[in-house]
Amino acid sequence: MADLFSASRAANIARAAPLAARMRPRRLADYVGQEHVIGPGRLLRRLIESDRLGSVILxxxxxxxxxxxxxxxxxxxxRRFVxxxxxxxxxxxxxxxxDAARRRLGDDGQHTCLFIDEIHRFNKAQQDVLLPDVEQGAIALIGATTQNPSxxxxxxxxxxxxxxxxEPLSAAHIAAVLSRAVSDREHGLGNEQVTLEPAALDFLVESSDGDARRALGALEIGVLSESxxxxxxxxxxxxxxxxRKALVYDAGDTHYDCASALIKSIRGSDPDAGLYWLARMLEGGEEVRFxxxxxxxxxxxxxxxxxxxxxxxxxxxxxxxxFVGLPECQLALSQAVIYLAMAPKxxxxxxxIAAARSDVVDRRVIPVPRHLQDRHSAAAQAAGRGVGYRSSHDAPDGVAAQDYLGVEKNYYQPTDRGEERMVAARLADIRRRLRGETAGEPGGGDPP
Structure with missing residues (x-):
């Protein structure tokens, strides 16, 4: 219950709040960034203006x-904010x-906006408790999470x-937030006689990684630490x-996104991008075995x-x-990243192997040709298993004309890049010899 000193206590608490909390905008018109979400005509903006919020996850x-x-x-x-x-x-x-939200709605008709920070930390039982009131409209739920809700x-x-x-705030947005904090006399540092050099502003913007709280925290520390x-x-x-900034790196989207960027950069033959994503993952504490x-x-x-x-x-x-572990293993990992990025692809x-496995799973299983079957046991020999097999070592060129599969299949299709170019030429000759063709015959060719 409010008393004579409630306003004074609230003012004292507000003054003690950090700069980032004091500089929070109070109106939608003052909110900086996220135009793709709350810009004019956007869905969330329309839901707010029509008061049809429902349940929202940010x-x-x-x-x-x-x-x-x-x-x-x-x-x-x-709405009442809880x-x-x-x-x-x-x-x-x-x-x-x-329960309190339902009572307010029933007694006074007052709606409640329930904000749950770090909602992903609720377990299934806790999240299920919310479902009836969300469905019935007893509350407008706003959940906030740094994880992928899905x-x-x-x-x-x-x-x-x-x-x-x-999304992370743009450089222009961070710069606007910092400039407003320096000039704001009511909530910011406007009474502190602070002049922010352009180079300092650029550094704070760049080092914040789109995090307004981090940028304002650095600004406040600098001002308060100087008399x-x-x-x-x-x-x-x-x-x-x-x-030193603490990188945002979690086991969810960030882990998979960075791993994907690393692999695709190497596959794309960009060693510089590969080294950056490797460094990003190492600095984020990624498991080096991964x-x-x-x-x-x-x-x-x-x-x-x-x-x-x-x-x-x-x-x-x-x-x-x-063998060596961190931090020295970063040298071996970086060497491998560079080599793989520069290698022909x-x-x-x-x-x-994907085509072969697809045939095994989706098509009729090919029986092992009789001449390739094992004949070590007396029973196998009596059954005629392995009869007719020709050893490659007995062939003059080391390739015996022989069917090893029973059907005509060419799963391995070498490219014309790197050493595989020579492999392709040798493979064409081997396949000709396996069919028993000689140079000059139809389907044959001169050996390399």
Whole structure:
């Protein structure tokens, strides 16, 4: 219940809040960024303006305005804003909030906007508690998560919600947020006599990675750590205040996106991009065994016999990773990334085994030709197994004219790149010899 000192206490708490909290916009018109979500005519904007919110999941990296947008939505739709953190709330607290929301709606007709931060940390039972009130419209749920909702949330909750992806803020947006903070006398640093040098502004923008909270935090640290007034916030102070940034790297989308970028960069023969994505994953704390395994797979999948040494390099990098560990194993991994990126590319091994397995699964199984069957046992010999087999070592050229499959199939189709060009020429000659053709016969050709 409010008393004579409630306003004073609220003002004191507000003054103690960090700059990022104080600078949160209060109106949709002041919200910076995310035009693809809340720009004029966009779906979320229309839902807010028509007060038909329902259940909404906002997902995106930290510092892009998920909490701020939730507060603005509650204010614009004149709903009571109730915030829960999934890291500190259980089913008991959740039921209490939902019960109170139903009472307010029944007694006063007041709607509730329930904001759940880090909603992906709720387990299935906790998420299921929300479903009846979401379906009945007792609450307008706004969930915020840094994870992909399709993976992190239950399908029941996702199917009852509208999903909106918030993106990292652009450099122009971060610069606007910082400039506003420096000049704002009511909520920002406008009374601190701070002049932000252009070079310092550019550095704070670049080092924030689209995270407004990080940029404002660095600005605030720099200002509060200096007693000089007026204060020239220069590049040196910006560098000292920003310190080492903590990369956003999780086991969900970021892990898979970076791994995909690494593989596709190497496959695309770009060693510079490959090194960047390797560094991004290493700095993010990626398991080095995972990186080594991916490089070994790529060596066969995307290089293959165009450069058979690629597999040797990748396996050596894997062994070096196990032997020396971090941080030195980054040298072996980077060497492998560069070698694989620069190697000629062939996926003939990949497509060959895929075609063969497809035939095994989808078509009639080919029986082993009788002359290729095992004849070690007396029973096998009596049954005539293995009769007619010709050893390649007995052939003058080391290739015996013989059918090894029973049907005409060419699964391996070498490319004309790298060493596979020579493999292709030799394979054409081998296939001719297997058919018993000689040079000059139809379908034959001169040996290389």
């Amino acid at each position: 997902h995106g990296p930290p510092g892009v305005g998920k909490t701020t947008l939730a507060e603005i939505i509650a204010r614009e739709t004149r 915030e829960l953190s999934a890291t500190a709330s259980g089913v008991k607290e959740l039921r209490e909030v939902l 993976f992190a949330l239950t399908s029941a909750l996702v199917s009852r919600s509208r999903l909106f992806a918030l 000089r007034r007026p204060l020239l916030f220069d590049l040196d102070l910006a560098r000292e205040s920003a310190q 990186l080594a395994r991916r490089l070994v797979i790529l060596a066969s999948e995307d290089v293959g016999n165009a450069d058979p040494r690629a597999l040797l390099v990748a396996v050596a990098a894997m062994q070096a990773t196990e 062939s996926n003939a091994c990949t497509t060959g």
